[in-house]
Amino acid sequence: MHKTLSAIVLSVILVACGTSGLSPLRGTGDLGIIVERASGSVLIVDTSEHEVLHRVTGLGDLSHASAVFARDARYAFIFGRDGALTKLDLLTGQIAARNQHSGNSIGGAISQDGRHIAVSNYEPGGVRVFSSDKLELVKDFPATRKPDGGGSKTVGLVDAPGNRFVYSLFDTGEIWMVDMDTPSQIKKFTQVGRQPYDGLLTPDGRFYIAGLFGEDGMALLDLWHPEQGVQRILPGYGRGEEKLPVYKMPHLEGWAVAGRLAFVPAVGHHQVLVVDTNDWQQVDTIAVHGQPIFVMSQPGGRQVWVNFAYPRNRHIQVIDVESREVIHQFEAGDTALHMEFAPRGEEVWISVRDDNKVCIYDTETFDEKTCLKAEKPSGIFFSHRAHKIGL
C-alpha cells in the first residue's frame, strides 16, 4: 500500500513537472556552455550567478567542438570532432538527442528559422542537415568528388539570412550556398582559391569570407549580390612567399567588426590588421604580443580583445578601437584559448586550458571577478547566440 502510494506520488510529480524531472523553472537567457575538450564533457553555466549548474559527460571527442543554440535558448547543439551531433537540454543537463552522423566533422550552424541543423564533414565530406527537434536526417548535400575519390572536405559552414547555409569545399576550392526552402537548387561558386580552410559571415549577414590555406588572399561572396560571383580581397593576406612558420592558422569567426572596420588576425605575424569593410582595403596594422588567434569585438565595438598562439598563449591584449592602440594587457594563465563576451559587453569569460579554469573579467575595470574550475576548458558559448545571424 505504502509503495503504491509513493509510486503514485512520484508519477504525479513527474507528469506535473513535465519530462524535466525535478528541474526548477528558470529563464534560459543567461545560460551557457563550456567545452571540456579532453574529457568529452561540457559544463552548463549560469552567467548571472557565475556558477556551474551541471557537468554533462559522454559527448565523445570535443577537440575543436563548437555549438549553436535553439531559438528558444533552451537547447545547445554541440558539434563534436568525431562526427557526433548532440542536442543538450540546458535546463535539465540531459542529452535530449544524439546522432553519430559521420566519421569526422568540423562545426555546424542552425537555420534562420531554427528548424534545421547543418553539419560540415571532413569524412565523407559534404554537409548533412538534421531536424532540430529530433536530429533526424532531412537532407544530404554530398560535395564535389576529389580527384583521388571521396567527397571534398567542407569547412566554414555558416547560416545566412533567407534560411540559407553557406560553406566552402577545401579540396576543390568552391563556395556553395543552399537555401533550405528550395534545397534542390544549390548555388555553386568554383575556383574561388586554393584550399579554403575556414569562413565567416559578417555580423550583418551580408558578406561571406573564406580564408585560403593554399595561397594568399581571401575569397569574398556578397550574399546581397550572388550574381556578381566570388571576388578576391586582401591579396597579401596569408603566409606569404617566405612561408613563415605559422603555429596555428587563426580562426576567422574571431574577426571583430566594429563599425565599418574589421580587425583581423594576421597570419604568422605579430599583428592585427585593420580593414575597411567598404572597399576591403587594409588601412592599418597594429603590433601585438604574438601571433593572434582570436580577435574579438566587445559588444558595442569599443574594445577588441586578442589572444595568441603558442608559445605566447599566456597573454591577452585589449585594443581600443578608436585610437587603435593596445590599452591593456595581462597574463591570464597557461594557454588562454577562448573568449566569450556577455551579450551587453560588461564581462568577458576566458578559458585557460592548462590551468583548468575559466576566468571572468570586468571589461570596464579589467579586474578579474572570479574563476570557475573546469577540466581543460576550450570553447565557451552563451545562449544569446541563439539570436545572432551567422554564428
Added chain:
Amino acid sequence: MHKTLSAIVLSVILVACGTSGLSPLRGTGDLGIIVERASGSVLIVDTSEHEVLHRVTGLGDLSHASAVFARDARYAFIFGRDGALTKLDLLTGQIAARNQHSGNSIGGAISQDGRHIAVSNYEPGGVRVFSSDKLELVKDFPATRKPDGGGSKTVGLVDAPGNRFVYSLFDTGEIWMVDMDTPSQIKKFTQVGRQPYDGLLTPDGRFYIAGLFGEDGMALLDLWHPEQGVQRILPGYGRGEEKLPVYKMPHLEGWAVAGRLAFVPAVGHHQVLVVDTNDWQQVDTIAVHGQPIFVMSQPGGRQVWVNFAYPRNRHIQVIDVESREVIHQFEAGDTALHMEFAPRGEEVWISVRDDNKVCIYDTETFDEKTCLKAEKPSGIFFSHRAHKIGL
C-alpha cells in the same frame, strides 16, 4: 484520509516544481509580450509557435507602455503610463512584483548588469531606480526644479555601457548621465536645446541623441567622449519655421541604423531622412506614404520598415537600404501601430490596433503568415531585447 493524501501529493508537487505551480519547463528565448493598451493587459506569446500563452490583466494604464527584460529573459519589466512598474514572469504568467512608484511615468531601462531598473517620471519628475529582484527603491535622482515648482519631466531614458543611465530633462533642457557604480556623481549637461522630448542610444552604445520639441535640430552626446559636451546636429530637423501640422512626433527609438547610415523619420514631412553617422550630415531623402512614426531596421540592416501617423496609418512601406527605394508596400489594416522583428530578421510582427489583431509577415516573401487576436494591441517586445544595449 483521502483528503490528507491529496493534500500531501499536491504540496509535494508544488515543492518539486518550485514556486511555479504547474508550468512546464521551457526556454525563454522565444517569448515576447504584446501590450493591450485599452484593457490594461498584456499577452505573453511564443514566437516559435505563433501562439498566445497567457493573458495577464490588471496592469493599469498601458497607453505608451514599454518593456525591458531581465538578463535571464524570464521576466519582463513593464512601464505603465500611470507610474506603475510591473515585473511579469513570462513562464507562469504571474505578476512577480509590482510597484506604484509615481503618479505619471514614461518609460524605463535596465542596467547593463541587470541589477537595476530605472524609470523616468513626468510627475513628480526625476528618475527612480529599483532593484530588479523585488522592485525595491534603490536610488532617487530628483530632477532640476522648474521655475514654476516641481521637478522637470524626464524623458528618453536609456541604459548605456558602464552600468550607466542617460536621460533628458524636458522642462530645463538638460541631459544627465548617472553611473550606478558611483551614483552620487551625476554628469549634467545643461542648455542642450529647448524641450528635449525623446532620446535614443545608437545600437553600438556610443551616441545618445535627444530630439527637441521646442526648436529644430537635435542634441548629441558622445558617451566615449563626454568631456566634449553636447553638440548640435541636423539643424534642420524638426517642425521647421512654418510649423507644419504634426499629427504625432515620431519615436526616436525607432531610428534604424544600418551600417554607417541612420534612417530617420522626418517631422511633419512625408519623408525618411538618411543620415551619415560618421559626421551626422543628412545625405539623402526618401519620399514615403505619410508622416513616418517608426522607421525600423531589419536585423542585418538590409530592409527598413516604416509605419505612419494618422490619417495614413493603415499602410506599411519597406525600404531597401542599398538602393534607398521603397520596394514593397501593403495595407496592414486599421491603425498599424508598432512593429517588432524576430531577432534574426526572418519575420516581423505588426500590431493593428483597431482591427484587434497582430499580424506576422515573412520579410523575404512579404507574405502574411498568420494573425493573432489581441485587444487594441500596441507595443510588441520580444525577450531577446534582454541582450541588447540601449533598448
